[in-house]
Amino acid sequence: MLYSGNLLFNIQAQPKIEPTLITISTEELSMIFGTNSAGTLMFHHFGNKINDPSAFRIKKSYRRSDYGTDPEGYSTNGGRNFREPALRITHSDGDLNTELIYQSHTQRLLEDSNVQETVIRLKDRKLPLLVNITVKAFQKENVITQSIQIENQELSEIVLHNYYSMYLPVKAERYFLNSFAGDWAKEMGLEENQLTHGIKSIESKKGMRTTRTENPSFLLSLNAPMDENYGEVIGGALAWSGNYKLNFELDEFGVLNISAGINPFASEYHLKKGETFATPEAIFTYSNVGAGGISRNLHDWARNYGVYDPLTIRPTLLNSWEGAYFDFDEKTITDMVDDAAEMGLELFVLDDGWFGNNYPRNGSGAGLGDWQVNIKKLPRGIDYIASYTSEKGLKFGIWIEPEMVNPKSDLAIAHPDWIVKSNGRDMPTIRNQWLLDLSNPDVQDFIFSVFDNVMQQSSHISYVKWDANRHAESVGSAYLDDNRQSHFWIDYTKGFYNVLERIRVKYPETIIQTCASGGGRVDYGALKYTQEVRTSDNTDALSRIFIQYGTNFIYPTIVTGSNVSAVPNHQTNNVTPLKFRFDVAMSGRLGMELQPKDMNDEDREFAKQAIADYKSIRDLVMFGDLYRIASPYDNQGYYSLSYVDKDKKRAVVYGYCISYRGRGLTPKFKLRGLDPDKKYLLKEINKLTKKSNFWGDGQIFSGQYLIEEGINPHLQKMYDSAVFSLVEVE
Ligand code: DGJ
Numbered sequence: 001m002l003y004s005g006n007l008l009f010n011i012q013a014q015p016k017i018e019p020t021l022i023t024i025s026t027e028e029l030s031m032i033f034g035t036n037s038a039g040t041l042m043f044h045h046f047g048n049k050i051n052d053p054s055a056f057r058i059k060k061s062y063r064r065s066d067y068g069t070d071p072e073g074y075s076t077n078g079g080r081n082f083r084e085p086a087l088r089i090t091h092s093d094g095d096l097n098t099e100l101i102y103q104s105h106t107q108r109l110l111e112d113s114n115v116q117e118t119v120i121r122l123k124d125r126k127l128p129l130l131v132n133i134t135v136k137a138f139q140k141e142n143v144i145t146q147s148i149q150i151e152n153q154e155l156s157e158i159v160l161h162n163y164y165s166m167y168l169p170v171k172a173e174r175y176f177l178n179s180f181a182g183d184w185a186k187e188m189g190l191e192e193n194q195l196t197h198g199i200k201s202i203e204s205k206k207g208m209r210t211t212r213t214e215n216p217s218f219l220l221s222l223n224a225p226m227d228e229n230y231g232e233v234i235g236g237a238l239a240w241s242g243n244y245k246l247n248f249e250l251d252e253f254g255v256l257n258i259s260a261g262i263n264p265f266a267s268e269y270h271l272k273k274g275e276t277f278a279t280p281e282a283i284f285t286y287s288n289v290g291a292g293g294i295s296r297n298l299h300d301w302a303r304n305y306g307v308y309d310p311l312t313i314r315p316t317l318l319n320s321w322e323g324a325y326f327d328f329d330e331k332t333i334t335d336m337v338d339d340a341a342e343m344g345l346e347l348f349v350l351d352d353g354w355f356g357n358n359y360p361r362n363g364s365g366a367g368l369g370d371w372q373v374n375i376k377k378l379p380r381g382i383d384y385i386a387s388y389t390s391e392k393g394l395k396f397g398i399w400i401e402p403e404m405v406n407p408k409s410d411l412a413i414a415h416p417d418w419i420v421k422s423n424g425r426d427m428p429t430i431r432n433q434w435l436l437d438l439s440n441p442d443v444q445d446f447i448f449s450v451f452d453n454v455m456q457q458s459s460h461i462s463y464v465k466w467d468a469n470r471h472a473e474s475v476g477s478a479y480l481d482d483n484r485q486s487h488f489w490i491d492y493t494k495g496f497y498n499v500l501e502r503i504r505v506k507y508p509e510t511i512i513q514t515c516a517s518g519g520g521r522v523d524y525g526a527l528k529y530t531q532e533v534r535t536s537d538n539t540d541a542l543s544r545i546f547i548q549y550g551t552n553f554i555y556p557t558i559v560t561g562s563n564v565s566a567v568p569n570h571q572t573n574n575v576t577p578l579k580f581r582f583d584v585a586m587s588g589r590l591g592m593e594l595q596p597k598d599m600n601d602e603d604r605e606f607a608k609q610a611i612a613d614y615k616s617i618r619d620l621v622m623f624g625d626l627y628r629i630a631s632p633y634d635n636q637g638y639y640s641l642s643y644v645d646k647d648k649k650r651a652v653v654y655g656y657c658i659s660y661r662g663r664g665l666t667p668k669f670k671l672r673g674l675d676p677d678k679k680y681l682l683k684e685i686n687k688l689t690k691k692s693n694f695w696g697d698g699q700i701f702s703g704q705y706l707i708e709e710g711i712n713p714h715l716q717k718m719y720d721s722a723v724f725s726l727v728e729v730e
Contacts, residue, residue, distance in 0.1 A: 188550030207472025209520030236284030369411025397463025
């Protein structure tokens with residue numbers, strides 16, 4: 001029934017609100033809202049700092065109001081807003097309209113005064129529906145986060161349809177959206193599209209492995225195609241591991257309306273009287289020095305606020321997967337540990353295949369859910385090999401996939417009600433497995449207990465690789481009420497976070513790597529609780545250049561695991577030199593994933609040197625500023641990047657030849673981020689022979705020379721590569 005009852009909240013009853021300006025700022029950016037005479041929160045500015053915003057008080061719009069409203073602060077369904085609404089509700093009386101009116105706002109400084117928190121309180125003009133916009137402004141990082149809290153004080157239940165975390169209207173001449181797309185083993189490919197009128201969306205409806213094909217992140221270049229070093233760019237990401245949607249709607253006024261948040265797809269959320277719904281955070285920033293500025297701001301924010309345990313160096317590792325797959329016994333593992341120790345690696349990770357007895361995990365077809373050690377493969381248990389690893393001076397890590405169950409498992413037989421399924425329909429498997437229903441608190445308890453019990457198997461476990469190898473499909477929850485089935489997508493993700501919260505209370509120091517068939521869970525929602533991601537299942541170094549290049553636009557290198565594997569590569573069949581594989585992997589968190597027994601002595605010696613050299617520069621990789629020097633997408637045949645420490649005293653520079661362009665061509669890598677007034681000693685590291693790839697090896701250069709003239713290493717043949725260390729000299 002429409003408009004019944006509550007005329008109490010009619011516009012006439014509202015006091016007239018004096019126009020107000022709300023200025024949110026970081027060291028270099030401002031975001032400015034204001035109210036109009038009707039009390040609506042309007043959006044004014046996001047970009048470089050405006051020290052005197054007072055003109056926004058009197059700014060006039062030439063827009064005819066019957067053509068649609070000027071950009072609002074948080075767009076809703078109703079009135080003359082004809083855009084995709086950030087908030088769309090069916091109210092308790094059936095009303096489909098929401099008109100948010102400014103009530104008040106507060107601002108305060110949090111945490112060491114680096115975070116300015118602004119809460120803007122809004123209320124529907126007619127009904128007691130309260131909406132808070134919480135904006136945090138990270139001063140030094142020049143990053144903004146925004147989330148929304150929706151409180152139902154109406155007489156009965158309301159239904160939320162759209163409830164985006166962020167709404168940002170942008171005005172420029174032209175818009176170039178850069179986003180990430182791909183597939184399994186081909187994640188995070190960079191795509192640029194000039195936006196035309198209508199809506200372009202980036203989204204996932206898969207429920208799980210949501211970042212396998214697209215990623216909840218973007219870079220929007222204003223006026224011109226995106227450049228690494230020049231031009232205005234807005235970039236951001238959503239901290240959510242479930243279904244997401246980011247909309248870019250170009251309207252008839254030339255305004256690009258960005259809304260980003262949980263995907264409304266099949267996700268109507270019922271909110272009882274008195275309940276509050278809180279959205280995840282959207283994170284965004286602005287740069288007028290191109291895409292590089294966006295990445296550096298996001299990385300700084302991530303390392304200070306967005307990633308779990310951001311200040312600890314991630315250890316180098318040997319992972320058993322591509323070296324042994326499911327086929328191992330105790331000796332296979334202890335031999336691998338010996339080899340890892342000999343090469344100077346710091347962690348050994350036992351991957352899939354160690355569990356299941358009634359249904360042994362000897363392939364992907366059985367055992368998931370039965371997290372007891374397989375006594376045939378490992379008769380002395382996990383503690384034996386974990387202690388062995390520890391005695392060799394390495395940390396020990398183990399693989400789990402606790403959200404999943406194989407039909408062939410004790411768990412599937414004991415708890416059919418825990419499996420996500422639509423009753424009376426087929427129960428399709430993906431990789432022979434079903435998904436457990438994390439919206440159910442009992443399942444949350446179970447998954448916590450899986451982690452807990454695995455950790456109890458040995459005091460030497462300090463790393464857990466948390467995998468997830470299927471999407472959610474044919475969704476149905478035996479736990480949720482019939483009229484709450486659409487809550488599944490949200491309650492699943494909240495259940496996942498709830499388990500991680502509990503794990504973090506008990507295991508604050510354990511390193512957790514998220515993996516979802518490789519790069520399917522690369523998002524700032526999970527990274528709040530975890531230290532690193534398996535960037536991709538594709539370990540081919542050439543493919544990795546593109547995958548890591550894309551991933552590190554948004555996510556800092558400290559989280560991106562990168563393993564050297566055997567050739568021909570198991571995913572692509574590509575054959576690359578060992579040095580090239582190491583040089584690519586050492587631009588991320590270096591690891592290895594092969595059977596060391598298959599390496600010859602020369603390769604093992606080289607691996608030892610590469611690992612030692614990596615240790616000498618890895619603090620730069622993990623904590624330095626990323627400067628991309630040559631893009632692998634530019635078709636020039638090269639890729640180059642560098643990390644520079646905050647004091648500009650040290651840097652590491654990588655160069656790779658990724659396609660043959662003829663004998664006459666050499667690269668000119670103009671280095672970025674250095675201090676032009678400093679002098680640097682340049683040394684090539686991880687050399688294959690004594691001969692250097694660059695005539696300037698061992699020489700001192702001025703920062704100015706390196707910035708203006710650059711270096712021209714001899715990288716001409718396919719897969720030639722070089723790594724240089726720069727250290728300031730007096
Ligand atoms: C998929 C992961 O991405 C791989 O690294 C490996 O852990 C397998 N699952 C194990 O089944």
